[in-house]
Amino acid sequence: MLRIGLVLFLIFPFLFLLTQFQVTSWPDMGELIWAFKNSFLQATLSAVFSLVLGFWVALGLLALNSPRTRRLRFVLEVLCLLPNFLPPIFILLSALSVIDPFPMGIAGIVIVHSLMNFGLAAVLLASTIETKLGGIIELAYVEGSSRWRFLRQGLLPMLKKDLWLLGLFIFVICFGSFAVPLIVGGGRGTTVEVLIYEKIRLSSQWGDAVLLAFLQSVFIFSLSFIASRGKGSLHHRPANLRLLGSYSGLMVIGVLSFVYLFGYAQGFVSGLAMISTFYELQSALVWNFLGSIVLGLSVGVLCYGGLMWIAYCWPKKWFERFLNGYVAPSTSLACFCLLILGPNEGLYPFLKIPLALTVLSLNSLFRMGWDSELHALQNQMTVAYSMGASPNQIFREVLFPQLSRRAGLLAGIASIWACGDFAVSRILAHHDLSIAMMTETLMSGYRLNQAIVLSSLIVVAGFICFVICVGGSRVLSRKFAP
Amino acid sequence: MSLVENLHRDYGDFKLSINQWEILDEGVTVLWGPSGSGKTSVFRILLGLEDCPGMKWTYQGVDLARLKTPDRHLGVVFQTLDLFPHLTAEENMMFAARARKVDAAKAQARMKELVGTLKMESFLQRPASVLSGGEKQRVAISRAIMGEPRLLLLDEPFSALDQELREESRKLVKNVIEQEKIPTLLVTHDQRDVEVMANKITTIRNGQLVEGY
Incomplete structure (x- = not known):
């Protein structure tokens, strides 16, 4: 099921x-x-x-x-x-x-x-x-x-x-x-x-x-x-x-x-000279920085959950074949089908953007080493299964403690991608919700150097989300250790 | 005696064909054969990890072949031992007891017994990842026994050990099998395993039993 x-x-x-x-x-x-x-x-x-x-x-x-x-x-x-x-x-x-x-x-x-x-x-x-x-x-x-x-x-x-x-x-x-x-x-x-x-x-x-x-x-x-x-x-x-x-x-x-x-360093230095132009954006900067963190963390949590979900369902031949053959849907398709489902105002974009980014990233994360992690644990799963352990026990006592850190790392990478996303967010939100969207707005307005300075906040937001995902996964693996 | 019948499977380039085979109810039945003779395939089929339509395996009136792997109630040790590296030796053993829902007090008593027999006191609280080959092997055997299996299935359990340890391990394992009175099927290509462990020997070549059945 x-x-x-x-x-x-x-x-x-x-x-x-x-x-x-x-x-x-x-x-x-x-x-x-x-x-x-x-x-x-x-x-x-x-x-x-x-x-x-x-x-x-x-x-x-x-x-x-x-x-x-x-x-x-x-x-x-x-x-x-x-x-x-x-x-x-x-x-x-x-x-x-x-x-x-x-x-x-x-x-x-x-x-x-x-x-x-x-x-x-x-x-x-x-x-x-x-x-x-x-x-x-x-x-x-x-x-x-x-x-x-x-x-x-x-x-x-x-x-x-x-x-x-x-x-x-x-x-x-x-x-x-x-x-x-x-x-x-x-x-x-x-x-x-x-x-x-x-x-x-x-x-x-x-x-x-x-x-x-x-x-x-x-x-x-x-x-x-x-x-x-x-x-x-x-x-x-x-x-x-x-x-x-x-x-x-x-x-x-x-x-x-x-x-x-x-290119980045040069633009950054030139952009710093125009730092005063950001004063009028102070309030938007704070809210959009928080928006980036919320989006990054939501994607991190969803991807962590998705990877663990895959682990719980492992191993099954048809399921493995499906994941290996699966191609993530086109960005526009994934976004637009969420766009026409339910309202798009208020907090809804904060639900829809992470969902779309998770659907688009999960397969890449699976191929970035999650599949080999699961294959490496397959013998242990077989032994546990032969000994009569239930899927719950196998997951709780064998898989989760050994996989949580890796899942945290991959979720952290996905959260960095999410902090830097502007394309998916642009479709699903009508106004700027994150630093990446603000950066893209500046870039589209040919204010390139300011966009580069602003993008440094994406690095900060991405770093914060990455650290929280990795740290959180370690805490979870310790807390739920058998 | 437990009786295996109609174990036939076609792998394309290799065929397993066993019409009838008796496994002892007591002591150790050894399935011996060279590499590529089909031993591990038989082992996996008996565990239920590979399908074998038409096979019948009668043990004390129950056809084990009709049951799913966990319901066959078997204890298993693979060549690679496959301990859970993040758990201690003790936790590895208790995992098996919990899997079979063995009463906690009973499991503790059984573990104490096994720890004594297999001399595991010194490393019981160490994570499996840092145990030596010989220690891992003893934990794997104990873990397989902790779930009170109907039958113990061992696939080349000594092959990862060096010569000296192997000899000691065989004696310890033989000793614990006799003490616990668990019928055991040992799959091996090592003639010395046969000499030390076997109460009955079955030889397999090219997917067919050639003697001793």
């Missing part, structure tokens, strides 16, 4: 889609093809650039595989992953600040997406090369192969499948992206996701929006299904990677990190 409940919660937007699927007339095909073309083009280019940059950076990371340089490599990996981990608003602000004039449209979307995803691609590729091909690289090095020859005839053919799958993975993320195209897409770069938003928000064409959301969901689901099928075998053995390591890759990390760190 609980499993079914969770499944229904996760597919609620899709069910809504089915019940609302009343296409009275076929939407404007020209517009539909144009939006799909834009989505496809930006996602393809983003995936290609992220992969090319990621591959180059991966060679740089591989140059640092000795015990002496391990710490430096860790720092560089954090720099690489930061743009992917932080809410998109930070990268948007940095990119808009450092690239002036910023090319709005497809080019702008591709720049921001590439900046967000190159690091993830680099870290994943470096790890794949190290663990999967370390032995072969050593062999080629000993036998005197040149780097170029090995890259061309050895590495790339052997990595073809991994590159393809990673590219597909980035493509899927970028295809469904909403916040970035909304800000930098402009009129020429309208993607399907933004078109769905415009159809409902601006012209109230629900039938068209539902059809678009349906087509997009089917497309993303098909690609995700392909991307989730291939997983190569990994062999863990430290290897000598001198043949491949290239310090030029480190230079790329330097340049790209400079873009987002310098």
Whole structure:
């Protein structure tokens, strides 16, 4: 029953889609093809650039595989992953600040997406090369192969499948992206996701929006299904990677990190000079800061609960298959189905925004390590089950004490995302409720430096929520320890 | 005697085919066979962790094959031991007693007995995560016995121990099984386990029993 409940919660937007699927007339095909073309083009280019940059950076990371340089490599990996981990608003602000004039449209979307995803691609590729091909690289090095020859005839053919799958993975993320195209897409770069938003928000064409959301969901689901099928075998053995390591890759990390760190720092310093302009916003600042904290904590609590709910329902083959194959619904779809359910004034947005963000984040959190945590405990669950323990006892005495801290950490990450969200909040609330929304308002008004200064409060709010989630989960695990 | 009948399962590239097999009501029945012979599959099927339609397992008039895993009332020790690392040795044992709803006073008395027999006094309050291999193994056996099982099922329980500890462990386990009078099925590929523990030996090869039944 609980499993079914969770499944229904996760597919609620899709069910809504089915019940609302009343296409009275076929939407404007020209517009539909144009939006799909834009989505496809930006996602393809983003995936290609992220992969090319990621591959180059991966060679740089591989140059640092000795015990002496391990710490430096860790720092560089954090720099690489930061743009992917932080809410998109930070990268948007940095990119808009450092690239002036910023090319709005497809080019702008591709720049921001590439900046967000190159690091993830680099870290994943470096790890794949190290663990999967370390032995072969050593062999080629000993036998005197040149780097170029090995890259061309050895590495790339052997990595073809991994590159393809990673590219597909980035493509899927970028295809469904909403916040970035909304800000930098402009009129020429309208993607399907933004078109769905415009159809409902601006012209109230629900039938068209539902059809678009349906087509997009089917497309993303098909690609995700392909991307989730291939997983190569990994062999863990430290290897000598001198043949491949290239310090030029480190230079790329330097340049790209400079873009987002310098852009942010520069905008922040310039914005501080205009700090007096915030005086008139003092009251709104205080309330919206509290709003950010409330939203962040609500999402943290809901995600913590959702992860524990998954743990309680584990293991069951069909349930696991569902979670592995499940694709989070499109942002617009998840938001708009909540928008038309019940009132949207007063405190309702504070209920609806966390719910939407939880539906959109839970699957990512599951794949960010929750699934492997559950797999690691599966043997203990089997023993407990064989001994006759009830699901309640297994959860209370075996799972909860061992999982609570990890759930707290993941919930904390989700709460940071929630503090930085403006896209979901913009759909579900009619006025600014959080610092991220205020920041976006300033950004849309071309007051970029002030927006950057304001966004520093998102970091503060995110940090507070993260600490509360992590600390709270520790207290709970201690309090309910058997 | 408990009687297993019609244990047939097709895994595609491997088939299990056991028409009839008797497991002793007392002492240790050893299922011995080389790696890949199907021992662990038989073990998992008897536990109810894998389906085996058509199988019958009669024990004291009850067909255990028709019951769900928890209702079969079996005690189990896997090769990996799988103690709950966040619980102490004592809490691991009491977990099993609570799972089977054994009366608290009775469980305490039983635990005291087992602690004495298996010499666990010195590490009873230590978390399972810091116990040595030999200590973990003794806790796992005690935990399996604490729930007052009909039958004890052991899957290569000594394989994680070094040679010296293994010998000592076999004797301790044999001793506690005799003392508690719990019929036991031991699945192993180690000839020495057979020599020390077995009251009855069944050999399995390529998914079929080849002698001793």
